Amino acid sequence: MRVDVVSIFPEYLAPLRLSLLGRAQEDGILQLSVHDLRDFTADRHRTVDDTPYGGGAGMVMKPEPWALALEAVLAELPETNEAPTLIVPSPAGEVFTQALAEELAQEPSLTFACGRYEGIDERVLEWAAEHFRVRPVSLGDYVLNGGEVAVMAMVEAVGRLLPGVVGNPESLVEESHSDGLLEYPVYTKPSSWRGHDVPDVLLSGNHGLIARWRREQQFRRTAARRPELLEGADPAEFTGREREVLRELGYDVVDGRLVRQ
Numbered sequence: 001m002r003v004d005v006v007s008i009f010p011e012y013l014a015p016l017r018l019s020l021l022g023r024a025q026e027d028g029i030l031q032l033s034v035h036d037l038r039d040f041t042a043d044r045h046r047t048v049d050d051t052p053y054g055g056g057a058g059m060v061m062k063p064e065p066w067a068l069a070l071e072a073v074l075a076e077l078p079e080t081n082e083a084p085t086l087i088v089p090s091p092a093g094e095v096f097t098q099a100l101a102e103e104l105a106q107e108p109s110l111t112f113a114c115g116r117y118e119g120i121d122e123r124v125l126e127w128a129a130e131h132f133r134v135r136p137v138s139l140g141d142y143v144l145n146g147g148e149v150a151v152m153a154m155v156e157a158v159g160r161l162l163p164g165v166v167g168n169p170e171s172l173v174e175e176s177h178s179d180g181l182l183e184y185p186v187y188t189k190p191s192s193w194r195g196h197d198v199p200d201v202l203l204s205g206n207h208g209l210i211a212r213w214r215r216e217q218q219f220r221r222t223a224a225r226r227p228e229l230l231e232g233a234d235p236a237e238f239t240g241r242e243r244e245v246l247r248e249l250g251y252d253v254v255d256g257r258l259v260r261q
Helices: 010-017 018-024 063-076 098-104 122-128 149-160 205-225 242-249
Strands: 002-007 031-036 085-095 109-113 131-137 251-254 255-261
Touching: 002 010, 002 063, 002 149, 010 018, 010 149, 018 031, 018 149, 018 242, 031 063, 031 122, 031 131, 063 109, 063 122, 085 098, 098 149, 122 131, 131 149, 205 242, 242 251
Parallel strands: 002 031, 002 109, 085 109, 085 131
Antiparallel strands: 251 255
């Protein structure tokens, strides 16, 4: 996969060169190119922003540097039958989820536009829609100073799903949100630590019991920490034992859907 990031702070993206993603780049699994938006300005001050039409606080990112930067990215992308995807981090976008990360991991290339200040001139997105599949995406219901932090989170979430990036692919299957539930708790040696013991079932060697315990812990943790993930689920998706656990946790079936009582 090729990933292009346009930012006025290209050095902000340096952590993407580390750890698993850094090794993925060395192995040719991931190609990351970071572009400095200021390289596409025409004045000696390398200006990328101006005051907003209609008044108001803050500054707005100018359209022409963005168009030139995105045209430069387009020129480097291989030609395909489909327009490439442009991700624009924005609190007004669709919320980034594990399902979206899995969807984006199937793309041959992703381009990210890191806005700053009060945002990017809206005409850039209108123009970009002629060349890209534009997707404004929000990391969550809060506001950041710029798109770089969101881009790092999204690139890591997507990049680690690429084949060969994570050493044991099975670990991706058991993670939080991979099946709509939070991940079960994990433990390592020693079995007893400062008065806290590892659950006996994990020391039993009975893999069937361990698997059942872990699954039940997923339901218990999800009900305690993120109950909205279970609300409205189809009970037919769960086994009889899992439905018993959900009843213990205060869930009931109403009109074919799980409802917390």
